[in-house]
Amino acid sequence: MKKYPLYIIGAGAGEADLISVKGARILGQSEVVVYDYLVDKSVLNYAPPKAEKICADELDDKRYSDGFSFRVKLITDLLVKKIRQGKKVVRLKNGDPTLFSRLNEELEILRKNQVAFRIIPGISAFQMAAAISGIPLTARDVSSSICITTGHEANQKKHSLVDWKKVAQNDTIVLYMAVENLPSISRQLIAAGKKESLPVAVISRVGSIYQKMITGRLRDIARLAQREKVTAPAVVIVGEVVNKEKKFNWFKKARKILYTGLSGERFFTDGLIFHLPLIEIKPLSDYRELNKVIEKIARTGNKSFDWIVFTSRFGVKYFFEQMFKKVRDGRALSGIKIAAIGQSTAAKLRDFGILADLVPSEESSFGLLREFEKIA
Template identity: 40%
Template sequence: MSKVYLVGAGPGDAELITVKGVRCIREADIILYDRLVNKELLNYARPDADLIYCGKLPGFHAMQQETINHFLVMHAKNGKIVTRLKGGDPFVFGRGGEEAEALVKHQVEFEVVPGITSGIAAPAYAGIPVTHRDFSASFAIVTGHRKDGQEEVQKWKSLAKGIDTIAIYMGVKNLPYICESLIKYGKSKYTPAALIQWGSTADQRTVTGTLATIEKVARQEGIENPSMIIIGEVVGLRDKINWFEKTLAENETSSIMISEAL
């Protein structure tokens, strides 16, 4: 029986996908996967499954969203089981809602399989809890992408005044604007901030600063997309509970010592 699964693949670490997500990959006749999906997950696919890349880069889309929607509907109407494999969670800045609307419009049966989103996973792997009894009782996830360069006064006003921790997706390009807006509307320029590049992967890098300094730090360190921006007092906990990057550094040191011994 034909069906479409909109599956969250998680933030990058292949082990963070759900059991149900793996089952959907294994059952699929067709898999449409995004750029940020860990390619190791495709090893769960059947040998005869068709793998279709439809990733997006800033300014370049391998496949337009309308085409992706068309493929989902077309393959399902042809009797196929289709898994749409998306980085993070399909309904958190993943256009999963648009794809679900298209499937409803064409009367295609589907399921949504949630995934771990980068706004939670990346800071966790950087030693930054997004909530904490002493520092953060509220948490917001927002996009840092400005649609057609529009001003977003109300958005940044609300975030500056009422939210303890802010996780910002797709914001590296607009980091100066983001920091300036939050400071302008009431956030202290001394508020801790972090950028986490390639969160939860072996390439993870984290830089920290304040709203006043983080843009300069990120530029000096060459931080690029994909990166999460985390703003709030919880960033200060990183020095104490930075577990993942310490593990990476220890493993790298061990590998060097073994190589030298050989």
């Protein structure tokens, strides 16, 4: 039995489309996806509908405990099992897989089991937090060094590996998993020589609809975070660069628009769009009625229909997928005129080599009816 390499992919932080192009392409060929609970679930849409999708954190009930060695074993045992079954497996991690994702522990077990692997990087939470809040982590006037460290270490450790005196020597400090320990971290940084007035930003749920950001000083940031009920997951940025946020925080200044439709996200618009589709398009379980129509068109052409009207790009997709299964030739539509409700639908028709004969200037059902009234 052929065994494929395991792909360990960074899903990015926050929005689903922050996964790399390569990562999305690999997901598109996967058969099994084992993902972390922090991964935006819409990232899974890049995987085939029939792919098995397993949340790694639901393999046991200790998601928030420090028994991570047990969880890592459950996850890697599952990965090894699926690989040995000849499956194309993806291990999908939030952010970047090489940073605070327990990658080392998983790789050790995979290596012992002689599982070949490939690692695809992703955008980490600290990069997203800095970018979305307009905080340049380095700036010639105030920062030429960065330290990225954790604010929470495993309870099993006998000695902390974080030397706060060394950490304090850096111009910019980025902290992961630090919200609960902000009081003690602030005290240790001040004791190590950092000014009490040093600016601090805390950004939680980075890049999501629920993102929350507070700023303060090293002396009071813990109190502010508690007052504002800032919760994990969050990124903490400490340093003079945080003052840049006042000028450069484009996210705070942008209009926020919640869009619930199915169309793709718009970018060059007057506002920041959060895409939250409230409906889902799925293929029919039975296409017999459509297949009868397609077979009739194939036999009689424009003697059956003068027009075919498409009112969505999804209708175009499923119609032509079925047609090519039955007829395998677009020339079956020769002599039949094609109408599209709007430019998006017309663009989808062009993907199948069809140019719409009619696209109303008013992209709606009423617009279509008005155009047909003119023809009649």
